[in-house]
Amino acid sequence: MNEEKNPVSAETETIDPAMFEPLDDSEKNAEFIAVESRTFMRDAWNSFKKNKLALVSLFFLIFMILMAIFVPIISPFTYDGQDMSIANQNPTWTHPFGTDKFGRDILVRVMYGARISLSVGFAAAGICMVIGIIYGGIAGYVGGRLDMIMMRVVDILYAVPNLLYTILIMLVFGSNMFSVLLGVCISSWIGMARLVRTQVMSLKEQEFSLAALVLGASKQRILFKHLIVNSIGPIIVSLTMMVPSAIFRESFLGFVGIGISAPMSSWGTLANEARNMIYTYPIQLVWPVGAICLTMLALNFLGDGLGEALDPKKR
Amino acid sequence: MSDKVILSVEHLKTYFDVTPGMFSKKKIVKAVDDVSFDVYEGETFGLVGESGCGKSSLGRTLVKIYEPVEGKITFDGSDISKLKGKELAGFRKEMQMIFQDPYASLDPRMTVGEIVKEPMDIHNLYATEEEKRDKVVELIKTVGLKPDHIRRYPHEFSGGQRQRIGIARTLALNPKFIVCDEPISALDVSIQAQIINLLEKIQRERGISYLFIAHDLSMVKHISDRIGVMYMGHMVECGSSDEVYRNPHHPYTKALLSAIPIPDPDVAKKRTRIMLQGEIPSPINPPVCCPFCTRCQYATDRCRKEMPQMKQVENSQVACFLYE
Secondary structure: OOOOOOHHHHHHOOOOHHHOOOOOHHHHOOOOOOOOOOOHHHHHHHHHHOOHHHHHHHHHHHHHHHHHHHHHHHOOOOOOOOOHHHOOOOOOOOOOOOEOOOOOEHHHHHHHHHHHHHHHHHHHHHHHHHHHHHHHHHHHHHOHHHHHHHHHHHHHHHHOOHHHHHHHHHHHHOOOHHHHHHHHHHHHHHHHHHHHHHHHHHHOOOHHHHHHHHHOOOHHHHHHHHHHHHOHHHHHHHHHHHHHHHHHHHHHHHHOOOOOOOOOOOHHHHHHHHHHOOOOOOHHHHHHHHHHHHHHHHHHHHHHHHHHHHOHHHO | OOOOEEEEEEEEEEEEEOOOOOOOOOOEEEEEEEEEEEEEOOOEEEEEOOOOOOHHHHHHHHOOOOOOOEEEEEEOOEEOOOOOHHHHHHHHHHEEEEOOOOOOOOOOOOOHHHHHHHHHHHHOOOOOHHHHHHHHHHHHHHOOOOHHHHHOOHHHOOHHHHHHHHHHHHHOOOOOEEEEEOOOOOOOHHHHHHHHHHHHHHHHHHOOEEEEEOOOHHHHHHHOOEEEEEEOOEEEEEEEHHHHHHOOOOHHHHHHHOOOOOOOHHHHHHOOOOOOOOOOOOOEOOOOOOOOOOOOOOOOOOOOOOOOOOEEEOOEEEOOHHHO
16 A cells, blocks of 8 residues: 555554553443433423414313303303393393393303304214224224125215214204214214224334234234334324314204204304394304304314324424 | 254145135235245344245244135144134244334333233233232343333334333243244344344343344354245245355345445445346235246246256255256
8 A cells, every 4th residue: 555645654654552441331321312211102292392373273162162061050141041031132241142032141051052063073983983983993904805895885884975874863863962972973984983993004014013912912002012003103194184074964954954953052053043043143153153163173283283293204 | 952843834834815806716925935945043043035935924924914725834843824813822832933124013091011021921821910010120121221221112112122021021931942034124223233143142041042033144044044935925945054155056045145235345346146036026916836837947848847846955944946
């Protein structure tokens, strides 16, 4: 090798090896991880916080839920207390949303409707989630012939119009909360089942699920402790999208007159009552419709925000 | 390494049905076709071959991820190919697997401690949670990680660290046999050496046998006592590591070995590389003939009509008509 063209090797000779001291093993610390340990949910919350629209929606929904719980308790008026002397009032300080044709306080009625609409929405979404996860999880994990049969059953259920089921259920069980829930749930779980099935099908081929199999984990353990837990992101997103659609379905049933029956109120039945007064007192329609619109909008923004926060690829 | 055979595979066949619809003609992929070999206690059996030749399918069949269509797997004296239920769960403790991709083989929603503890939970190995925790810490230390890592999640670790977590999980059951399915192919070269040294250390300390699947031929030579060469689901040559490398018989083994990169360019220039001509046949519904006949320069009419069987040639076993 040419010495003159390589000044580095000339210089290295002047450095005395005694100047170097080997590092003690305890000082190496090669396995140290500097980053603070964060769980998946902490990470998701941090990125969710950055989405202002979703954050505002979340606070709006919390506010709505609190109002729905407390307004009918605190307010001196009841949802069915009639007082014909103050019928069809415009908004005043005593009745911030005004009164309806029977002199009932609209604020209390809207908040009472919020109780029904929101609980139908969340309960329906919860029931659909449980059924969808179990059904879709089993179909996706077992696969083969069972999957084929289970999915064809779902296809058949999906092919019949929802309204038909709902009207039949209302005819048999009457117009109450139970039949509204049943009517909303009977076909909404299908979307969740399909989503969970595809998630489970792709995750079960991943090595961590094979590893659990080789370790001797039972089928239930692999499905519920590994596969479902890992598809929780899309499940939550689809859940937040399912709540508004359930609320909307319930409102629709109320509006066409086959939902919750009077004097109880949901947003749909309130809108239906107000529709009759649309030429004389249009303000009465604004409140239930506004409540439906804002809640749906908030839930959709929340779903979008969660979708972004829970999807590691979009962060 | 002893003379006791711990795993004996006889005429193992793993087929996959890839028929696209209900009414199409049946399409079968013969991933593993009539493979036989023995693994001795405490040794490392290397399995090499190109991508898609059935190495991983063979490994996965051994740990019962896939069901064999035919053939017998004898592990520690008992036939495991038809095991079901409780007996299968018992066998799982004895034979474990290390996976290829350290980024996919750990559940991202579990902490390292939970991952290493899971096998103990499944098999109820220890009576109390404290014992389990102590054991987890001990295993974590064995693979060179720190005890305070057990509360972290897999995504916080590097590839090599994750692979070591995978090894710790495997060791939690104290297996006698580990199938290593390309455990180093997803890692950097410097980290590869770390993992290989760890695997060798564990083997020395615990006397575990390995089936080491890889396509890095020099690494396989380094770690293996004996080697099997696979091609299109068949085993074409099998012998001791030195014998196969120094004196290859099968034309495919020769071509494979001539492709090992040599770090010295002067030596590399002098070497003649065997360039294979011809097409790899489709693995769907293959004809009965030597699987290598389409690319073999010595192929005769007999090779295209008959399937060669494994025969003893010098110190190796070779499936080729050239040596008859």
